[in-house]
Amino acid sequence: MTIIKVTDEAEIINKLASYVEKISNDAILNRGKFFIGLSGGSVVKYLCEGLPKVNTDWSKWVLAFCDERVVPENSEDSTFGTYEKQLIPKTNLSRKQFIVLKQGVSAEEAAKDYTEQLKSAFNSDNFKFDLLLLGMGPDGHTCSLFPNHPLLKESTLQVASITDSPKPPPERITLTYPVINNARNCIFAISGAGKADMVKRILKDNEDLPAARVQPQGSLYWILDEAAAANL
């Protein structure tokens, strides 16, 4: 694991953009495509500001979601909806490169359909992402994997549904640990004093919280600003 401390949010955005550039170009050079998993929450802002600075072949990108809220795409809560409005217009990405949630079905159905869409995209049952960009909530959750939730033990489903998310909205789909920990790279990007206590509990006290269980086969990076790293 590599912990990268930077001064502030602007530096998080720059650092994240430089990792994405390197990892995307390596993936495209070696395998012809770049599979990336996006998150919601504050990560959206970092990516919408940072990704347009990346020098890459956008046509080779395949974009999925580490988790997504089961809401209409035009809802303010839709993570895809936000990237569609705030990222697509600033890059050469097109909507059809995003693997989006099936609309108008239950969370369980949406998770099954998402699994099928990933199978087609990877042309395999082995979902091996080049990069997952992850956020962490103040309670230590990541994706839609919350402390003490039964989904933490999910070992069969690759994409699972949740209907009792403590963070609203309650209905979501999420990648599970077998997929997350199969990734070539995972990057947490975290800023602000509100995360400092949880960052310490995970990175210093080694508490067994959902974000701490992200232990990919590949590389793991935690990019923190000064406020988030204050208790380390």
Ligand SMILES: O=C(O)[C@H](O)[C@@H](O)[C@H](O)[C@H](O)COP(=O)(O)O
């Ligand atoms: O649905 C969401 O909000 C996200 O996809 C979620 O996984 C997010 O990354 C964490 O909740 C952290 O969110 P914050 O960075 O806003 O605290």
